Amino acid sequence: MLETDQTLLVELKDSIVAFDAARVREAVRKGVDTGIVPPSILSEMAKGMELVGKKFEDGEYFLSELIMAAEAMKEGMAIIEPYLKSEKVTKSARAVIGTVKGDLHDIGKNIVASLLRSSGFEVFDLGTDVSSAKFIRKIRETEADILAMSALLTTTIVEMGKVIKDLKNAKRRHLVKTIVGGAPIDEKFAKQIGADASTNDAIKGVQICKLWAENRK
Amino acid sequence: MSTVKTLFEKVSKYVDSPRNRHLASLWKPQLVTARDHWRGTPKLEKVAVTVEPENPLWAKIIGFNIKDFYTDPDTYLKNTLKINLYRFLEFQDDTPLSKIIPIWLGAGFEHSFFGLDPVFLPGRSPWIPKTPIITKEQDLDSLNYPDFYRSGLMPRAHEFFERISRLVHDSDFTVTFPEWARGPFGLSGAIRGWENLLKDMITAPDFVHRLMKFFNGSRIRWARERARFLGSKIEKANLYNDEVNVPLLSPLRYEKFVLPYEKEICDFFGGLLYWHSCGNISPLLELIREIPTIDMLHVGPWTDLPSVINVFRGTPLEICLNPLSDVMLATEPEMRSRIEYIINTCKGNPFTIRADGIHPAKSVKHDVAQIKRWLRVAREVVDKQSANKESLTVK
Numbered sequence: 001m002l003e004t005d006q007t008l009l010v011e012l013k014d015s016i017v018a019f020d021a022a023r024v025r026e027a028v029r030k031g032v033d034t035g036i037v038p039p040s041i042l043s044e045m046a047k048g049m050e051l052v053g054k055k056f057e058d059g060e061y062f063l064s065e066l067i068m069a070a071e072a073m074k075e076g077m078a079i080i081e082p083y084l085k086s087e088k089v090t091k092s093a094r095a096v097i098g099t100v101k102g103d104l105h106d107i108g109k110n111i112v113a114s115l116l117r118s119s120g121f122e123v124f125d126l127g128t129d130v131s132s133a134k135f136i137r138k139i140r141e142t143e144a145d146i147l148a149m150s151a152l153l154t155t156t157i158v159e160m161g162k163v164i165k166d167l168k169n170a171k172r173r174h175l176v177k178t179i180v181g182g183a184p185i186d187e188k189f190a191k192q193i194g195a196d197a198s199t200n201d202a203i204k205g206v207q208i209c210k211l212w213a214e215n216r217k
Numbered sequence: 218m219s220t221v222k223t224l225f226e227k228v229s230k231y232v233d234s235p236r237n238r239h240l241a242s243l244w245k246p247q248l249v250t251a252r253d254h255w256r257g258t259p260k261l262e263k264v265a266v267t268v269e270p271e272n273p274l275w276a277k278i279i280g281f282n283i284k285d286f287y288t289d290p291d292t293y294l295k296n297t298l299k300i301n302l303y304r305f306l307e308f309q310d311d312t313p314l315s316k317i318i319p320i321w322l323g324a325g326f327e328h329s330f331f332g333l334d335p336v337f338l339p340g341r342s343p344w345i346p347k348t349p350i351i352t353k354e355q356d357l358d359s360l361n362y363p364d365f366y367r368s369g370l371m372p373r374a375h376e377f378f379e380r381i382s383r384l385v386h387d388s389d390f391t392v393t394f395p396e397w398a399r400g401p402f403g404l405s406g407a408i409r410g411w412e413n414l415l416k417d418m419i420t421a422p423d424f425v426h427r428l429m430k431f432f433n434g435s436r437i438r439w440a441r442e443r444a445r446f447l448g449s450k451i452e453k454a455n456l457y458n459d460e461v462n463v464p465l466l467s468p469l470r471y472e473k474f475v476l477p478y479e480k481e482i483c484d485f486f487g488g489l490l491y492w493h494s495c496g497n498i499s500p501l502l503e504l505i506r507e508i509p510t511i512d513m514l515h516v517g518p519w520t521d522l523p524s525v526i527n528v529f530r531g532t533p534l535e536i537c538l539n540p541l542s543d544v545m546l547a548t549e550p551e552m553r554s555r556i557e558y559i560i561n562t563c564k565g566n567p568f569t570i571r572a573d574g575i576h577p578a579k580s581v582k583h584d585v586a587q588i589k590r591w592l593r594v595a596r597e598v599v600d601k602q603s604a605n606k607e608s609l610t611v612k
Contacts, residue, residue, distance in 0.1 A: 062467040064415040104344045155576035184541040
């Protein structure tokens with residue numbers, strides 16, 4: 001790789017960390033124009049997002065930075081996606097996400113959806129107040145690898161257990177990894193309802209999903 | 218009517234009972250407010266424990282339609298009285314019964330003034346819709362200060378106040394007109410859209426200040442109208458602030474975008490009765506401490522308790538639990554361990570322990586039994602600690 005290419009990739013990573021969408025767009029375009037292979041561009045942006053996640057975990061970045069960085073990544077992805085398609089890269093993992101029935105809280109869910117997208121997942125965000133039937137339908141339709149459910153209210157948390165049970169009845173449970181999130185949720189609860197993982201931290205949730213996606217390959 | 222009359226009589230009988238007088242003695246009297254079932258601030262000598270199921274659970278326990286509760290004043294009054302009696306007779310927590318009927322029209326009351334009508338999902342309390350009103354900065358210019366009689370849920374607030382006041386007319390019960398409790402940051406997020414606001418704090422800081430000023434200006438003007446309408450003074454206010462938490466806000470952004478406006482509210486109202494956020498406020502504590510008068514601080518389960526004691530020593534605290542892991546899904550040893558931890562950490566400080574945010578989990582029978590179990594365990598731990606009074610008061 002040429003030194004100028006290396007400089008450009010560093011710039012790309014830094015501009016993601018600086019959540020500067022304009023710089024990301026410019027660096028991606030330059031990268032494509034100078035012939036850097038699209039997977040390398042994508043990989044560098046992903047490294048930038050990993051650094052953003054690290055800064056979030058360290059308490060240096062907060063939700064504003066996470067959202068801005070995810071959006072900058074999204075803009076870079078929009079430019080590079082047509083080239084990635086022609087490169088025949090591995091099919092990205094698919095995640096169905098939503099806030100369960102009876103609950104309208106969605107700040108955390110939206111952030112996880114956004115971070116999953118910027119991590120290369122194909123995300124199907126069903127919004128809030130999502131019934132079990134709707135989750136199952138979407139999982140069937142998209143052949144999703146991951147189901148991510150969010151809830152804040154104690155009542156609606158119980159709804160998560162119902163979705164997992166319905167998933168089992170629909171004979172899809174073994175095909176889908178499930179992660180549940182929301183402030184009052186802990187591992188004990190996740191285990192009780194049969195979820196594969198729980199989180200109340202967007203970055204950790206995405207890390208778990210990435211691990212699952214890697215193991216799927 | 219006869220049912221309400223019977224309920225008035227029942228409540229009156231118990232209000233004057235020795236047990237209720239004892240419960241009232243556990244609290245320092247506080248200004249009457251229209252939010253929830255207020256008790257007062259905790260005293261140093263005794264740890265009061267209270268439970269507060271959310272209305273979807275009360276609706277199942279008592280048997281009422283939740284939408285009717287929030288839209289029909291007769292249903293509201295009747296079931297508010299039934300809830301208070303049930304808590305007093307069945308749960309037997311440390312909430313004293315009173316002859317005050319607070320009118321609270323649910324989360325989203327203040328949002329409705331700006332065009333966000335509350336959403337009712339079946340069996341749920343009203344909630345705030347997700348469609349932002351301000352999609353671009355200029356939209357703020359066309360937003361008006363609320364009209365005390367006509368904006369959003371204000372006609373309903375007046376209808377409830379008039380009707381319930383008429384129903385209590387021949388009794389010594391009093392009715393409290395709804396109050397504006399939501400903080401400016403929460404309103405800004407809902408009206409602007411949370412993701413937009415979080416980005417604005419980086420890309421358009423002046424606009425965020427304009428938003429915060431607008432919502433504080435709206436509140437101050439509304440409070441003046443309320444005082445004029447009721448012929449009362451402007452008095453200390455509640456600040457409900459669930460959205461103020463980390464990682465939603467960094468300490469720097471709280472200091473820059475939120476704290477000045479909370480101080481402004483404190484100045485205008487002559488102090489804050491109660492500062493509330495369920496979220497993690499540990500990194501914000503030193504900054505919140507800058508608000509000149511907070512009569513009671515809410516401490517949610519995600520906030521580090523030793524840090525609170527360190528920063529807010531001497532301030533009455535309302536320590537709330539994780540409704541799932543500390544109460545509804547907890548075993549007795551887990552309940553005991555959590556309460557002991559709270560008592561040991563907070564000794565020397567006035568505090569109360571509250572199990573709230575409880576929604577229906579399993580069957581009504583199960584949920585009620587679990588709440589009673591928690592209260593029994595809490596009482597055992599508190600009584601044991603009280604027997605050694607020093608453990609509560611030692612510095």
